[in-house]
Structures are given as C-alpha cells and as structure tokens.
Amino acid sequence: MTHFLLSSVPISGAFKFRGACNAVFSLNQEDASKGVVTHSSGNHAAALALAAKLRGIPSYIVVPKNAPTCKIENVKRYGGQIVWSEASVQSREEVANKVWQETGAIFIHPYNDGRILSGQGTISLEILEQAPQIDTLVVPISGGGLISGIALAAKSINPAIRIFAAEPKGADDAAQSKAAGRIIRLSETNTIADGLRAFLGDFTWPVVRDLVEDIITVEDSEIIKAMKLCFEILKVVVEPSGAIGLAAVLSDTFQKNPAWKDCNHIGIVVSGGNVDMAMLWDSFNKGK
Amino acid sequence: MTHFLLSSVPISGAFKFRGACNAVFSLNQEDASKGVVTHSSGNHAAALALAAKLRGIPSYIVVPKNAPTCKIENVKRYGGQIVWSEASVQSREEVANKVWQETGAIFIHPYNDGRILSGQGTISLEILEQAPQIDTLVVPISGGGLISGIALAAKSINPAIRIFAAEPKGADDAAQSKAAGRIIRLSETNTIADGLRAFLGDFTWPVVRDLVEDIITVEDSEIIKAMKLCFEILKVVVEPSGAIGLAAVLSDTFQKNPAWKDCNHIGIVVSGGNVDMAMLWDSFNKGK
Numbered sequence: 001m002t003h004f005l006l007s008s009v010p011i012s013g014a015f016k017f018r019g020a021c022n023a024v025f026s027l028n029q030e031d032a033s034k035g036v037v038t039h040s041s042g043n044h045a046a047a048l049a050l051a052a053k054l055r056g057i058p059s060y061i062v063v064p065k066n067a068p069t070c071k072i073e074n075v076k077r078y079g080g081q082i083v084w085s086e087a088s089v090q091s092r093e094e095v096a097n098k099v100w101q102e103t104g105a106i107f108i109h110p111y112n113d114g115r116i117l118s119g120q121g122t123i124s125l126e127i128l129e130q131a132p133q134i135d136t137l138v139v140p141i142s143g144g145g146l147i148s149g150i151a152l153a154a155k156s157i158n159p160a161i162r163i164f165a166a167e168p169k170g171a172d173d174a175a176q177s178k179a180a181g182r183i184i185r186l187s188e189t190n191t192i193a194d195g196l197r198a199f200l201g202d203f204t205w206p207v208v209r210d211l212v213e214d215i216i217t218v219e220d221s222e223i224i225k226a227m228k229l230c231f232e233i234l235k236v237v238v239e240p241s242g243a244i245g246l247a248a249v250l251s252d253t254f255q256k257n258p259a260w261k262d263c264n265h266i267g268i269v270v271s272g273g274n275v276d277m278a279m280l281w282d283s284f285n286k287g288k
Numbered sequence: 289m290t291h292f293l294l295s296s297v298p299i300s301g302a303f304k305f306r307g308a309c310n311a312v313f314s315l316n317q318e319d320a321s322k323g324v325v326t327h328s329s330g331n332h333a334a335a336l337a338l339a340a341k342l343r344g345i346p347s348y349i350v351v352p353k354n355a356p357t358c359k360i361e362n363v364k365r366y367g368g369q370i371v372w373s374e375a376s377v378q379s380r381e382e383v384a385n386k387v388w389q390e391t392g393a394i395f396i397h398p399y400n401d402g403r404i405l406s407g408q409g410t411i412s413l414e415i416l417e418q419a420p421q422i423d424t425l426v427v428p429i430s431g432g433g434l435i436s437g438i439a440l441a442a443k444s445i446n447p448a449i450r451i452f453a454a455e456p457k458g459a460d461d462a463a464q465s466k467a468a469g470r471i472i473r474l475s476e477t478n479t480i481a482d483g484l485r486a487f488l489g490d491f492t493w494p495v496v497r498d499l500v501e502d503i504i505t506v507e508d509s510e511i512i513k514a515m516k517l518c519f520e521i522l523k524v525v526v527e528p529s530g531a532i533g534l535a536a537v538l539s540d541t542f543q544k545n546p547a548w549k550d551c552n553h554i555g556i557v558v559s560g561g562n563v564d565m566a567m568l569w570d571s572f573n574k575g576k
Contacts, residue, residue, distance in 0.1 A: 070520070228565075232358065235525040235561030273523030277516075281569045 014195075014242070015146060015271040016047035016110075019119030023108045024051035026115050032057050037105040039063075039085065039092035042071030043195055043272055044110035049080025060105050062096045064088075068194055070276045089185075089199065111145025112201030120149030127267050128157050136263040138245045138254075140271075141165035141174045141215065142196040144204030150269065151211040162263060165208070165215045166248035168192075168223065173199045174208060175215040192220045192283060195241030195272055216248040223247045224283045230270065231280075240283070242272030302483075302530070303408060303434060303559040304335035304398075310407030311396045312339035320345050325393040327351075327373065327380035330359030331483055331560055332398035337368025348393050350384045352376075356482060358564045377473075377487065399433025400489030408437030415555050416445050424551040426533040426542075428559075429453035429462045429503065430484040432492030438557065439499040450551060453496070453503045454536035456480075456511065461487045462496060463503040480508045480571060483529030483560055504536040511535045512571045518558065519568075528571075530560030 024036060035058035038048050045061045052059035061080040063072060064087040075082055085095040100107050109116065123146075127134060137154055139147040151163045167174050170191035176184040183205050189197045200208060223240045226247035230238040245268040248254055312324060323346035326336050333349045340347035349368040351360060352375040363370055373383040388395050397404065411434075415422060425442055427435040439451045455462050458479035464472040471493050477485045488496060511528045514535035518526040533556040536542055 231525055231565065237519055237523040237525060277519065277569065277572055281565065284565055 014043035014047065014274060015120060015123060015269070016043040017050060018122050019111075019113075019116035019145060019149070020044060020047035020051040020108065021054070022119030023113060023115040024048065024055050024057070027106060031106050035059055035103060035105040036108050037062070037096055037099045037103070038108045038110060039096040040110045042067050042074070043274060045080065046071060046074035046078055046274070048108055049075050049078035053079045058103075058105070060099045060103065062092050062099065064092055068274065068276050068279065071194075071274050074274060109201070111143030111148075111198065112203040113145070114203065116145050117149040117152065117204070117207075120146045121153030122149075123269060123271075124150045124153035124157065127269075128154065131265070131267060134161070134265045134267040136162045136164065136260075136266045137269065138164045138166055138216070138249050138266060139269045140193075140196060140241055140244045141167050141208070141212075142171075142241070143198035144174065144200045144208050146269070146271075147212060148204045148207035151207055155211055163212050164248065164254075165212050166244040167215050167217050168196055168244065169217045169219055171197050172215070172217045175217050177205065178209065178212070178215050181209070191223075191240075193223060193240040193244055195239065196244065216251065216253050218244060218247045218251050218253070222251055226250060227275075227280070228284055231284075236270070237273045237275060237280075238270055239272045239275035242270050245269055302331035302335065302562060303411060303557070304331040305338060306410050307399075307401075307404035307407030307433060307437070308332060308335035308339040308396065309342070311401060311403035312336065312343050312345070314403050315394060319394050323347055323391060323393040324396050325350070325384055325387045325391070326396045326398060327384040328398045330355050330362070331562060333368065334359060334362035334366055334562070336396055337363050337366035341367045346391075346393070348387045348391065350380050350387065352380060356562065356564050356567065359482075359562050362562060397489070399431030399436075399486065400491040401433070402491065404433050405437040405440065405492070405495075408434045409441030410437075411557060411559075412438045412441035412445065415557075416442060416449075419553070419555060422449070422553045422555040424450045424452065424548075424554045425557065426452045426454055426504070426537050426554060427557045428481075428484060428529055428532045429455050429496070429500075430459075430529070431486035432462065432488045432496050434557070434559075435500060436492045436495035439495055443499055451500050452536065452542075453500050454532040455503050455505050456484055456532065457505045457507055459485050460503070460505045463505050465493065466497065466500070466503050469497070479528075480511055481528040481532055483527065484532065504539065504541050506532060506535045506539050506541075510539055514538060515563075515568070516572055519572075524558070525561045525563060525568075526558055527560045527563040530558050533557055 037060040039062035049059045059080045061075050062083045062085050066087045085091045141147050154161045168191035171189035173186050183200050185199045226243040230236050325348040327350035337347045347368045349363050350371045350373050354375045373379045429435050442449045456479035459477035461474050471488050473487045514531040518524050
C-alpha cells in the first residue's frame, strides 16, 4: 500500500521553508542584523526570503536567469532582494560570494548546511507521527538536503526504515556518485525538474552514501505522468521536482525489483507546488 | 481572518461523495438490489457511481451531453453506466424517469433528498471540530443540497453561526428566489461553474430561505481569479464551482458591506477539483 503524504506548506509553497526558517532563527542577533544571502534555483530562495522577512532582516537572493517566473515572483513577494547570476553552479556561487563580501550577510547554503538538514528532518517526524506503519520513504534528491534530513530523522525513530532517492535521469549525479563511491559533479544537466539540478555537497554526501538504500532514476516523461496524476486524482498542484517521488514508485525500476517487494507501506514526499501554469500545460501536452 | 478549509475528498474529487454514500448505504437490501439512478452535471454522478460500486450494486447515471470530459471519465472510472440526455434540466429528469421505469433503480436526486443533505452536513461537523472559532460559513449554492446540509448541521452546533451562499451571476436563481420569497427557475443559465447550473428544489428551498443570511453573486471573471489563487498559492486544483466561495469572500460585495464587518472567522467551503486541464488553461488566459 502506498501512502500519499503531502508535506508541502502553502506558505512559500515547498518544504524548503522548514530548513530556511530553522537556519535564520538559529542566527545570533549580531549575525542576523547583516542579513542572509543564498543562491537557489527557486524554492529555497523564496523560503529564505520569507524566513528573513519574519525575523525582520534583509535577504539577498542570487537567482539564475533561467529560473521559473513563478519562483522569482515568490522571492519578490516575500521581500527578497534579487541578484542575478548565470545558470551555472559556479556563477551562482561566485555572485553569492560577492554579495557576502559587500554586505557581510550570512551565507545560508540551500542544502549543504546542518541547520537546513535539521529543518527538513521535521518532515520525518510528521510522517511517522501520522503514519507510524510506514516502512519505506521515497524522497526527491538534488543537493541532498531534503533526503539527508529526512533519513537522519527517520532512522533515529525507526532504524529499519528504508530510504530511497528519486532522481531525474538528466541530472543523475547522485546515482553516479553512489555507484562510484565518491561525489560526481556533472558538466551539464537536462531535466524538466528545475529544482533537482544541484549536486551533492560534502555535508550531504556521507548521509546519502550511508543511509540511502538506492537512487531510482526516472525519465522526464515519467515525471510528467506523475504530475498529471497528482493534478487529476489528488487535486494537488505539484511541480516536476515534487512529483518525482511518485514517478519513481510507479516506475518499473521500483515495481519490478524483487529486492523491494517487501516495501509494504511506502511514504512518498511530494513537496513543491511552484509550477508556472504555462509550463504545466505545455508539459501535459508533451506527455500525451 | 479567513480560514481555508479544504473539505474535498480525493476519492471522487468532491463533497458529493458524502451525500451519495449516505443515500446508497441507507437503502434496504431489496431496494438496493435494483441499483440506483440519478441525473447530474458531474460530481454527484461520479460520487453515486462510486458509492454504488462500494455496495456492489449497479448505477445508472444520466449525463448531459455538455458535461466536462473529466467528469464523464470519473463516472466510467467508478463503473457507472452512462445514459445520455440533453443539457436541459427537463431532459435530464425525463431520461432518469425512463431508466427508473425500465430497471426499477432507486432514484437518488443530486440534492433534493434528505439523505443527501445529511451526508453533506458532515462537512460542518468536521469544520467546527477543526476550527470551532468560525463564526461565518460561505458555501457554493446550486440546487442547495450542500448549503442546506451544512446550514442545518452548523446551526445545530452553533445557532449564531452565519451562513452565506456564493452563486454565479449567470445562474442566480437562488438570489432571485430569495428576493422573491419563492422558488424561481431560470429559462437559461450561463456560467463557467458547470456544477452550479441546477435550481433549488422544494426540499432545499425552505432551508435556504430560513437559514441562509444572504446570497452573494459573483462574475465568472471573479471565479477564475479565485481558481488561479487556489492554484498558485494554495497549490490546490479547484474547479470553478468549488472556487466560488473564495471569489465571493474576496468580492467587494462581501468586503464592503458594513453589515458583514463582524464576520471575523470565515470558513470557506472549497470543494470540487474536477476540472479539465484544457479548460483551466483556457480560463486562466481569459482571466488575464
């Protein structure tokens, strides 16, 4: 039996608010007064802007030029100051570094940060409180912040729980890293799941290596089908990066693997609803 | 403060399952064995088909030819036998009557039925259990089954609670009836809210007359804006008929009426997510 646990928060529209809020409110007053800075393809950006706004401090958000419009709108809605970068991870990091030098704002990495992990880990607490019978969790993977937090918290409650990652084939650095036994960074990525284009960090990699049983990779077409299912049956708006866990569970890779036959109670983390209507419509038509 | 209470059930995709389930499981074995029949523009149809399937009896669903595709698909999904009619209420009633004569199936009216009202009334129980501070409920109105059930149940818990109906301007028979003090049926209706084209029945009218404080009518453009807000901010897929309560609360009619200034804790019933993606896209573009 598969459980659909919707762990998204309407405010900011994704799980990222959990980590961002924990990070911002962990700062001492002196550090906080300088504000916070980050680079993000979108949901962490809006989440950090909102967390900073709630604490009454400035936030500087480095946003790649190819980020979805609705995610940029979210940053603006929450009062974040946008600083543009190129799409590459390198450019994002350089621009964020420059902002830090100029303002002294505290850098809050979107995932490679213990405070972020702890925040995301609260998802496990809620899942296992609501459905303690769950024996398997399937979680999207990008930089690894979400799944690391979830794995650490879930395993501390139930060491036998099985954790699987869901990753797009067009950005499968985690699957490659797992196979190679070391962090692999890709020279380029190509997937509809704009929130899953980041690479594992040195903080998240050991958790993924040791606590995540396997990485299930899926095609973009499978992600679109899962998005459509969420829309039509669950009546929930989910962005590609949020629907990938469902896509993974529905895939032959997962369904036909004899080693996973005894995954009886599967919790899927479905989070992130920041999808442009135009993009959704376009992808649904492609998915036909 | 406005509370968004999402009272939709993912199974069948609308509140209608509550009433349909109550009606089908209230039948004695002899009556049930002949099956059930109804006419409906959509959500009651799917709900009755599902309820009948769960009890293991046949269902005959009279569906107007202009019903949205996704609603027809839902009826088929749950094993309902579709019988086509013209779009008019008269044609629907005639065809349903014919099915009853041929099969002996018990007619379950989509709203003019005490068993249906009782089922829909369970929404009030849930709302007031989750948020007892609510002093105002805003509920879509069509045939009046939903709002009658909700009003009767809510007033039995809190006699001071205020009940408002939300109705499309292009199908404002309830507003006209309320003004005239008797049931008014329109010769035609014109609204995007396909679930709100029915007219009050003799069973629901007295409840609407006596327990509903006022009918707030809104334009289709306001409904579309509310749908968009649900989609973009709440991340919930809502059909026009489901979003109308939110549209009513956001309207100047409601916001600027001094008599309603003391509605402090407003519960909006948002139910019905059976919207074709193509229709949603189309209406969002129109709403720009």
